[in-house]
Structure formats: C-alpha cells, structure tokens
Amino acid sequence: xxxxxxxxxxxxxxxxxxxxxxxxxxxxxxxxxxxxxxxxxxxxxxxxxxxxxxxxxxxxxxxxxxxxxxxxxxxxxxxxxxxxxxxxxxxxxxxxxxxxxxxxxxxxxxxxxxxxxxxxxxxxxxxxxxxxxxxxxxxxxxxxxxxxx
Amino acid sequence: xxxxxxxxxxxxxxxxxxxxxxxxxxxxxxxxxxxxxxxxxxxxxxxxxxxxxxxxxxxxxxxxxxxxxxxxxxxxxxxxxxxxxxxxxxxxxxxxxxxxxxxxxxxxxxxxxxxxxxxxxxxxxxxxxxxxxxxxxxxxxxxxxxxxxxxxxxxxxxxxxxxxxxxxxxxxxxxxxxxxxxxxxxxxxxxxxxxxxxxxxxxxxxxxxxxxxxxxxxxxxxxxxxxxxxxxxxxxxxxxxxxxxxxxxxxxxxxxxxxxxxxxxxxxxxxxxxxxxxxxxxxxxxxxxxxxxxxxxxxxxxxxxxxxxxxxxxxxxxxxxxxxxxxxxxxxxxxxxxxxxxxxxxxxxxxxxxxxxxxxxxxxxxxxxxxxxxxxxxxxxxxxxxxxxxxxxxxxxxxxxxxxxxxxxxxxxxxxxxxxxxxxxxxxxxxxxxxxxxxxxxxxxxxxxxxxxxxxxxxxxxxxxxxxxxxxxxxxxxxxxxxxxxxxxxxxxxxxxxxxx
Numbered sequence: 001x002x003x004x005x006x007x008x009x010x011x012x013x014x015x016x017x018x019x020x021x022x023x024x025x026x027x028x029x030x031x032x033x034x035x036x037x038x039x040x041x042x043x044x045x046x047x048x049x050x051x052x053x054x055x056x057x058x059x060x061x062x063x064x065x066x067x068x069x070x071x072x073x074x075x076x077x078x079x080x081x082x083x084x085x086x087x088x089x090x091x092x093x094x095x096x097x098x099x100x101x102x103x104x105x106x107x108x109x110x111x112x113x114x115x116x117x118x119x120x121x122x123x124x125x126x127x128x129x130x131x132x133x134x135x136x137x138x139x140x141x142x143x144x145x146x147x148x149x
Numbered sequence: 150x151x152x153x154x155x156x157x158x159x160x161x162x163x164x165x166x167x168x169x170x171x172x173x174x175x176x177x178x179x180x181x182x183x184x185x186x187x188x189x190x191x192x193x194x195x196x197x198x199x200x201x202x203x204x205x206x207x208x209x210x211x212x213x214x215x216x217x218x219x220x221x222x223x224x225x226x227x228x229x230x231x232x233x234x235x236x237x238x239x240x241x242x243x244x245x246x247x248x249x250x251x252x253x254x255x256x257x258x259x260x261x262x263x264x265x266x267x268x269x270x271x272x273x274x275x276x277x278x279x280x281x282x283x284x285x286x287x288x289x290x291x292x293x294x295x296x297x298x299x300x301x302x303x304x305x306x307x308x309x310x311x312x313x314x315x316x317x318x319x320x321x322x323x324x325x326x327x328x329x330x331x332x333x334x335x336x337x338x339x340x341x342x343x344x345x346x347x348x349x350x351x352x353x354x355x356x357x358x359x360x361x362x363x364x365x366x367x368x369x370x371x372x373x374x375x376x377x378x379x380x381x382x383x384x385x386x387x388x389x390x391x392x393x394x395x396x397x398x399x400x401x402x403x404x405x406x407x408x409x410x411x412x413x414x415x416x417x418x419x420x421x422x423x424x425x426x427x428x429x430x431x432x433x434x435x436x437x438x439x440x441x442x443x444x445x446x447x448x449x450x451x452x453x454x455x456x457x458x459x460x461x462x463x464x465x466x467x468x469x470x471x472x473x474x475x476x477x478x479x480x481x482x483x484x485x486x487x488x489x490x491x492x493x494x495x496x497x498x499x500x501x502x503x504x505x506x507x508x509x510x511x512x513x514x515x516x517x518x519x520x521x522x523x524x525x526x527x528x529x530x531x532x533x534x535x536x537x538x539x540x541x542x543x544x545x546x547x548x549x550x551x552x553x554x555x556x557x558x559x560x561x562x563x564x565x566x567x568x569x570x571x572x573x574x575x576x577x578x579x580x581x582x583x584x585x586x587x588x589x590x591x592x593x594x595x596x597x598x599x600x601x602x603x604x605x606x607x608x609x610x611x612x613x614x615x616x617x618x619x620x621x622x623x624x625x626x627x628x629x630x631x632x633x634x635x636x637x638x639x640x641x642x643x644x645x646x647x648x649x650x
Contacts, residue, residue, distance in 0.1 A: 005579040012322065022340060030337040032604075033597040041321035048314050077370040081363070085567055087643060088560065096550065098330050101543040108310055108539035115435075118540065122547060130551070139560045 006052035013045040076119070080104070092141025098123040155449030159507025160205045161514060168544035169206050172510060173213025174518045180214070180235050181221020184358070184552030188218035188234060192481040205504055209511040211485055212465075215478050216268060216512055217519035218459045223260035224523065227450070228253060228533055229545050230365040231358065231552065237458055238357045242584055243442060243449030244363065250445050253531035254385070254607040258392025259450040261523035262308045265526055266396065268516030270407035271414065271462020278466060290415060292611045295599035297590040298619035299498065301427045303625055304434040306585040319586035326351055326586075327593025334601060347559050353422065353591070355553045355565040360587060362549045363570025364577045369538045370543075389527050395447045402432055402448055403455045410456030414463025423595070426588040428456030434628060443584065458516060465512070469497045469505060 020038045023031045088096045098119050105115035130136040160166055179193045192211055196355045199207035222234030227244035229464060247256035289297075302324075306316040330350030341347040341630030396403060406428040413424040433442045443451050468479045470493070486493055497505050533541075553566035576583050603611035612618045 008575055008579050008581075012318070016322075016325075019340060024335045026332075026339060027335045030332040030335040030339060031602060033600055034325060034339065036322040036327070037321050037593075039496055041318055041325065044318045044321065048312075048318060051314070073371040074367070077367050081367075081567055081570070084550075085564060086548060088563060093550075093554065097547055099544060105539060110539055114540075118544075122544065125381070126547070126551065130555075135559050136555065139554065139558075140631040 003056055006049070006056055009045060009052050013042065013049060016041045016045055020093065025106050088139070088141070090141050090143050092144050093138040094127060095141055095144065097126045153502030156503035157510050158290045160503065160507040161209070161510045166206055166209055166570060169210040170213045170515060171518065173210045174217045174515050176523065177214040177217030177515070178221035178224075178519055178522060181218040181237070182224050183547050184225060184231050184233055184555070187217055189478045189481065191218075192478055199485055199489070202489075204486075205272060205507045207485060207489055208482070208491075208504065208508055211482055212511050213515040214510055215482065216458070216515040217460050218520045219454070220264045220516075220523050223264065223450075223454055223457075224257060224526075224530060225548075227256045228530060229362070229541070229548065230353075231545060231548055233360040235354055235357060235457045236422050236425055238361065238452075238587065239429045239444055239453040239584075240450055240457075241361050243444075243446050245361075246443070246445035247447070247450070248531075248534045248604075250389060251534070252445065254388035254527050255392035255395070255447065256445075256450050257527040257531060258389040258524060259395050259447050261527065262393050262396040263451040263454040264458040264523075265516045265520035266324035266403055267407045267410060268458035268461065269513050270404065270455070271411050271459035271629075272414075272464070272512040272516075273457075273465045274411045275462040275469075275512070278507075288617065290615065291599040291602040292607065292615045292618040293621065295596060295603055296612060296618045296625070297427075298423075298596045298599070300625040300628070301423075301430045302585065302589050302592060302596075304430045304628055306582065312580055314584040315580055319582050320387060320589045323586040323589025323591075324593040324596065326356075327590045328597065332503055332596075346559075352556055352562060352565070352593075354556045355562045356569050356590060357571025357587065358549050358553045359566040359571075360453045360576070360583050362545065362552075363567065364574040366542055366545050367570075367574050369374050370542055384609050386528065387628045388531075391525060392447070392527075393524070396451055398643075399448055399451050402435075403451055404453040405435075406432060406456040407459035410459035411463035411466075412597060413456075414460035414465075415467055416463075422591045424456045424460040425453045426584075426591060428452045429584070430588065462512060466506065469508070495512065526593045632633075 013120075016038055020042065023034045023038060025086060026034070084096065084100055087099060101122050102115050102119035105118060106112075131138055161170070176186070176191065176195075180188055195214070196212070199210060202210075210595065218234055219237055222237035222242065223240045225231050225233030226237045227248055230241050230248075232238040232241060243379060244256045244260060247253065247259075257288075261549040279580040300321050306313070306320040325340070327350070329347050330338070331348055332339055338348060348401065404424050409431060410424045413427060429442075429449060429452055432448050433439050436446070436448055438446055465481050468483055483493060491497075491501055491504060549566055549570075550563050553562045554560065556562055573583055575581075576586065596637065607614050612622050
C-alpha cells in the first residue's frame with residue numbers, strides 16, 4: 001500500500017513537472033496563476049515523495065499479502081469497467097443499458113429471471129424517459145451506427 | 150406592501166396555482182433524483198409550456214421545479230454516492246457514508262428538512278432584502294471574492310482527515326485542472342494537448358461522477374455486498390425522526406450555512422456547487438467533531454443541503470431586484486419573465502409586488518411540499534441501500550453513464566468520467582482528499598479571474614486595499630494557524646503538568 005502511494009505520488013510529481021514546462025510557453029497573464037499553483041504542488045509533492053520513501057522502509061509484509069488478494073478483485077472490476085466502455089462504444093447507449101445488467105447479473109450467478117427482468121426494465125425505463133419523452137439523441141454505437149447509415 | 154403580500158397569498162392558495170406548484174415539485178424531485186437530467190435543461194425544455202399562461206402561475210411553476218431539484222438530487226447523492234445534481238455533490242461526502250452505516254433514513258431526513266429550512270431562510274432573506282440589496286452586492290469586488298475562495302479551499306484542505314500535505318497537493322492540482330482550456334484574458338489554450346474536447350475546459354459533471362461514484366462501485370465490488378455495510382434491512386421511522394431532530398439540534402449551523410448559501414446565491418455567476426462546498430468547509434472548520442466529517446457526520450449533510458436551497462433565495466434576489474441572473478437557471482426564469490411581460494428591477498417593487506410575494510411564498514411552499522414528500526419516501530428509499538451489490542453495481546454504472554452523457558450528449562464525457570473514476574479510486578486508497586480537489590476545481594476559475602482582475606486594477610497589494618478582504622485574510626491566517634497553535638499550547642500544558650507531578 002505504501003509502495004503504491006509512493007508510485008502514485010511520483011506520477012503526480014512527474015505530471016506536475018511536465019505541466020510546469022508546458023506553462024512556460026503561455027503569455028504572461030495566462031501563466032502567472034498556473035505557475036503559483038504548479039509551483040506549490042511540486043514543492044508539496046517533493047515533500048510527500050520523501051515522506052513516502054521513509055514510510056516504505058517500515059512496510060509490514062502481511063500488508064503486501066493482503067494487497068495481492070485485493071489486487072485480483074480490483075483487476076476483475078477494472079476489467080468490467082473497460083468492458084462497459086467497450087460495450088458503450090460498440091453497442092451504443094441502448095445496447096449497453098440492456099446488456100450490461102444482464103451480463104453482470106448472469107456472471108454474478110443471479111437467476112435468469114432476475115437478469116432478464118432487470119435488463120428489460122432498465123432498457124424500457126431509459127428508452128421511454130430519455131429517448132421518447134426527452135428526445136435525447138442517444139449514442140447509437142459504432143455497430144448500430146454503421147447499420148443506420 | 151401589505152396589499153401585495155395578501156395578493157401573493159391569494160395567488161398561491163388558488164387551487165390551479167396549487168396544482169401547478171405540486172406538479173412543479175414532482176417534476177423537480179424526479180429531475181433531481183435522475184443524474185443527467187439537469188434542472189436547467191428541464192426549465193429550458195418546459196419554457197415553451199409557460200408561454201401564454203398567467204404570469205404568476207407560470208413563474209410559480211418554474212420556481213417550484215427549480216427550488217426542489219436539489220432535494221431530489223440529495224436522495225441520489227446519499228443513497229448511491231452519485232450526484233443527482235451537480236450541486237448536490239458535497240452531500241455525498243457525509244450522506245453516503247451514513248448510508249453505508251445503515252443510517253440512510255436519518256441522512257435523507259437530514260437533507261430534506263435542512264433543504265426545506267434553508268429554502269425558507271433564503272426566501273425570507275429575499276423578501277427582506279430586496280429594497281436594500283444593492284450596497285451588499287456592490288461591497289463584494291474581486292479582492293473580496295478572491296479571498297473568499299482562497300479561504301474556502303484552505304480551510305477544507307487544512308481540515309482534511311489524514312494528511313494535510315496531501316490535501317494541499319490535491320488543492321493545487323484541482324486548481325490546475327480548472328485552468329485547462331481557453332483562457333479568456335489572453336486567448337491562450339492551456340493544457341489541452343491539442344485536443345478539441347478540452348478547449349472549453351474540463352466539464353464538471355464527468356469529473357464529479359467519476360471521482361465520487363466510480364470509486365464506490367469499485368469498493369462495493371471488491372469489499373461488500375450492499376451499500377449499507379451493517380446487518381439488517383429495516384429502516385425505522387425512529388431513524389427518520391432522529392434525522393429531523395438533528396437539524397433542529399444543529400439549528401445554528403443551519404442558519405450560518407443558509408446565510409453563506411444566500412450570499413453566494415446573490416453573487417452572480419457563482420453556482421450551487423460553490424455554495425455547497427463553501428458550506429461544507431465552514432461546517433467542518435467550525436465543528437467540534439471535525440474529524441468525523443467525511444465518515445458520516447450529519448452536520449455535513451445539514452450544512453450542504455441548507456446552503457444549497459438557501460442559495461435560490463439569494464439568486465432570485467439579484468434576478469428580481471436588478472435583472473442580473475445569479476445562475477444559469479435564473480437566466481431561464483428571467484427569460485420567462487420577459488416573455489410574460491414582467492420587467493425585473495425596481496418595477497418589481499413598484500408595479501409587480503403581488504408577483505414578488507407570490508414567488509417568495511411559492512419558494513417557501515415548494516420547499517415544504519418537497520420536504521414532506523421526501524420524508525414520506527425516505528423509508529422505502531433507504532431500503533435500497535440494503536439491496537444486493539450485484540443488482541446495484543450495473544444500475545449505478547448505467548446512472549453514471551447517463552449522468553455523464555446527459556450533460557452535452559457527448560460520449561467522450563463518459564470516457565472522462567471513467568478516467569476520473571480511476572483517479573478518484575487511487576486518491577481514495579492513498580488518502581488524497583477528493584473534497585479538496587473538487588472544491589479547488591470548482592473555485593479555480595473564479596480564483597484566477599478575481600486574482601488577475603485585482604492584480605491588474607489594484608496592483609500586487611490588492612488584498613490590503615479592501616477592509617473586507619483584509620478581514621477575510623486575517624480569518625484565513627487565524628484559521629490555518631489556530632489548530633497548530635492549540636496543539637502546541639496543549640503539549641506545553643501537558644508537559645508542565647507532568648513536570649508538576
């Protein structure tokens with residue numbers, strides 16, 4: 001956990017340094033305030049990096065094991081998030097509204113009945129409210145977008 | 150004045166008017182509950198409906214919708230950790246942890262009653278201050294507004310639960326994020342990476358959705374089965390009554406936050422998000438239980454919701470008294486007034502006093518009706534927090550997608566929300582304050598704008614020119630120095646006591 005915190009702090013520090021260099025090219029009025037904010041962030045991030053390095057030397061091994069166990073669960077939900085975005089990109093808004101609950105429920109070993117009812121309810125609710133009543137242009141997705149064009 | 154007041158009451162208690170008001174409240178609550186359906190967009194959609202209507206009925210209908218949106222938004226914020234409305238984001242900070250502790254009923258009651266009383270407070274201020282509002286509005290120039298924003302960010306960062314350094318880091322990073330896009334002063338494009346999507350800056354809703362909702366989904370998937378992490382699914386009326394009692398117990402906090410909300414509402418261009426976070430910062434800074442904030446402290450919910458609803462009275466004040474809309478929703482209400490043949494400004498007090506009173510009473514009545522509906526629905530709604538995680542996770546993900554997409558019907562916003570979700574989760578597990586990040590992100594634009602205006606017009610010593618700014622500066626320094634000084638004094642007292650023993 002402490003090692004993770006160190007890496008995260010380091011990433012923030014690198015991003016801040018990159019932003020500091022980017023700021024140099026802006027006109028004076030556009031860079032005064034960002035310079036103050038980024039300067040403050042960099043000073044504090046350097047202090048925090050040192051704090052993290054000192055803390056990482058005191059890390060307890062059992063915390064690492066626990067972290068590995070949780071890592072697998074994180075990976076699963078992370079993959080779900082990526083899958084959701086892919087689903088949205090390919091199947092569009094309505095496709096995701098119908099398929100996401102169905103797939104998630106089925107893979108979580110919920111009953112067929114619940115999976116189908118919840119998916120259909122979500123689809124109906126979102127379509128009637130946003131598609132029909134509010135006439136919101138729902139993203140069709142690349143798959144249905146190709147068919148409709 | 151009395152005649153106008155009586156006419157206002159007669160207007161409001163007309164059965165047709167009551168029907169419109171009730172309809173407005175129901176629409177407002179539904180719009181608030183559903184992320185992605187914004188109050189402003191709804192007002193814009195419904196604007197053509199009011200053309201040709203009786204002006205009092207039409208305006209009351211629109212005011213009722215707008216006044217109750219935040220009460221609906223608070224419900225989603227508390228139950229699912231998703232901001233139902235952008236301006237109810239800060240309610241998540243303590244409302245959602247309360248729901249996780251099985252206190253959703255109490256949190257919902259806190260939010261509904263605090264919203265109602267805040268709304269009434271704002272309406273009363275509106276009625277009382279219309280004739281004398283001008284000097285108050287004019288007293289706040291750019292140095293004062295700059296200092297107010299700096300004070301808000303500093304206090305929230307300083308009172309962060311664990312690492313103060315990390316909180317100030319996120320404060321600075323939030324400010325930087327708010328600077329992305331086109332700079333109005335120079336026309337420069339900052340930190341866009343040449344990507345057109347960022348030219349207009351980073352949108353608030355995807356950031357909020359990501360930072361607050363996605364980490365909760367991840368946590369639910371990794372650790373728990375339900376939102377409420379305690380056993381038992383019974384939500385008792387006792388919890389709801391306790392929630393109502395809480396608000397009256399913290400009546401002074403409610404008054405203070407309503408005052409902050411009203412003042413922020415008066416300042417044109419500063420939205421409800423700012424009001425909420427300022428109130429949250431104030432509540433945390435002044436509370437004896439500051440360390441409980443963010444872990445499910447009812448004071449956090451009361452402060453944010455009372456400030457949020459009180460803001461509407463303030464926003465209406467500038468709209469009616471000067472014709473200056475305090476927020477985007479007020480722009481639409483102002484537009485409706487113009488279309489209906491009512492000219493805001495001094496004429497409101499001379500010619501349309503009956504309509505002015507009608508609006509004040511409508512604001513009060515809508516808040517009361519919405520609050521009663523919210524309280525009655527609190528028990529069944531709170532049971533949702535005991536629903537299985539496997540059912541809630543896909544539904545919450547869909548609401549996040551809808552909320553992010555609904556802002557501007559742009560699929561990129563959804564990707565942004567998920568990206569900020571990942572960042573939010575890392576911030577959460579590594580103790581980087583998301584609250585400070587969010588408040589800085591919200592206020593960053595104002596801080597820079599007022600900083601540059603003050604610097605250009607008054608020079609580097611701009612803070613010392615205005616007495617209000619000086620007072621705010623002293624308060625900030627005292628606030629920041631107060632806690633370490635107290636700690637030092639306590640240590641030296643303990644040492645002396647030990648030596649004495």
